[in-house]
Amino acid sequence: MKKIKQLVKNITLLYIEDDPFVRISMFEMLELIFQSSNITMATNGKEGLDQYKKYHTQTNIYYDIILTDINMPKLNGDEMSKIILSLNPKQNIIAMTAYNKMASLDNLQSMGVTIIKKPIVFEELIEAITTKVNKIDTDKNILNLNL
16 A cells, blocks of 8 residues: 555546545545545536646646546536547546446547446556556656657
8 A cells, every 4th residue: 555655646636426425435545545635526527627627727737647437417427538538638547437338438448548347446446546657657757758
């Protein structure tokens, strides 16, 4: 646990979930990994997209990782992810779903979105986050080499 906490200490996360019970319990799980000040929550896809744009406008950077539910009101996670990837094709997204077969899941995976199944297994969540953080570190190293 100490290793993952060190790995994500400067990582920002936008977490989007419409179910209040799931949102609170997942937030508690995320606080075991991330500094709570680095986690922003939204309650649906539209709010998540608005928060994503607002954060970028205010900071001129994007969230490092987006963790989102797929099935949500106002704007589902599938559509929200596509819009976000059109704004920032390198955005790291982890999508959570209780559904096993959806054509949109294959489409999202082909766009680089990591899909994890609900109910969430903590170890799978840590593995997905670690993979995304390692990708962020690799991208930053490549960017620094090109400067």
